[in-house]
Amino acid sequence: MKLALVGIGGTGSRLVDTIRSIEAEGDRQLCYGNLMTVDISRTVGDEFDHIPQEQHVTIGDTHREVEDGVDGDQDLAVEIARTDFPEIHRALDSITMRKLDGMLVVTSLGGGTGSGAGAVLVERLQEMYDKPVYVLGVLPGANDGGEAALNAARSLRSIVPAADSTLLFDNDRWVGTEAEAAEDPYEPANRELASRVLKLFARDDADPSSIGANTLDSSDIIRTLSPGGVASIGYAATELEDGGGFLSWLRSILVGSRENETTDERTDAGKTQSLVRQSLNSQLTLPCEVSSAERVLVVLSGPPDELSRRGFESARQWLEEETDTVEVLAGDDPRPDSSTVAAVVLLANVTEVPRIDAIQQQAVEYDRDTDELRAPEEST
Template sequence: YTEPVYGLGILPGSDEGGIYTLNAARSFQTFVREVDNLMVFDNDAWRKTGESVQGGYEEINEEIVRRFGILFGAGEIQQGQEVAESVLMISEESTTLSGGGVSTVGYAEEEVEERSSGGLLSRLRDDGDDDELDSAHTTNRITSLVRKAALGRLTLPCEIEGAERALLVLAGPPEYLNRKGIERGRKWLEEQTGSM
């Protein structure tokens, strides 16, 4: 193939039955070998105590779509949408994921108050409040989110210190994605994983 092939492996819950666990164990190594990267989601790590797989099915699927949707939608820009200050290059993504092996994905989000453009008059009376968005506050928000994503709930629980590679993807309104915050988040991730 000239295009990378990524796989998504869903590990069965321990209560789903031995045949599912055996099938997953038998096919795991083959799956890893046949794809450029296997992203894994562990059902047991995501279910609430006492919840059946069926009971948590909708929430688990939403989490899979959210995390992998952002990962594979990185760098895509819709018509009329502003471009963020730091855009993920698709080559970064494929370089990180195409090294083979197994990946886990972290995720964190934070509500931001989107400002309306306010029209021409408000732009003419601009009193410089936008500079506050590029302040230490915005930088700290970004680095905090990076930490939450890396140290929080991963699709496949693991210690990040053992990672061979890491990829940082940030999504949001461009005015909240300042270069300093992204670089600090990236540096922290590099230090924690010893990669990038």
């Protein structure tokens, strides 16, 4: 799938840079150079290695009161983005939409710029293009405070209905104590999210051997995301052993009889199923009740010999039962030189998400005047 990347605010810009850096290291292509970032009154130095300077748009120059972002003020960001939209519009001209399948707007929902300018941008992009506009949104952690929660709660009401689908990432779950010790506390989380996005959306389309009989195409992803709402991505991988790995070690002992062929098939199914199960049990980008998903898509990637048809079918059936959903698509992403077999699962339009409930509650309890949380009884 080919998607233009538009990063908004500090988080959005950093994430677009990370996606580009992983693209540059590997063979998966997503944006084909169609990318830009938008920020408010923030001078971009050499902090981004993979976004050319001319693809950054800085708006809000005429607002003297802002420097270095809007400091969480969502309403101000909305106002600036509306007034300065012609500048963003000009930069959008460098994106060749007719060659792309859609857009991915990348933003934090807790930041002022990300949530405010992000909402304006998604709305305008929907008016300008007839292709899907997806959002990759970062939810604030509980420690980011009441204002971030309020911004996120408001954007869940503005950005989510405006976008074709919003893939969410929960900082509360992903930016942990281990990461805090790192030089850049967000770096490990950003790399994890960027790599999942590429594994889900991007294919190696320069290599014809990467198109297999079951290979998913963009229309499968578009169909899965079509109910809108919020989506979550699961991922699990297993290293292949030297000399054949994942399934072959069993084959090597079981070659021969028909009875063994059946065992072999069962093994394929079992191994694939356990990988898919692991991808749901591992940390989802947005922890949620899996059975609340409306549509599901699973992509298995690895060397073609390791991806069996039998395995797919059983993984699909297992997912259908697990998620209680009729619409489960399964396909492959053959990667002949890979030393791992991996499963990426996309859960679309999930409705039971405890973290969203908690953010909404924190937003209700937040008192803007004092910048503090009120006791729950005061907020009702």
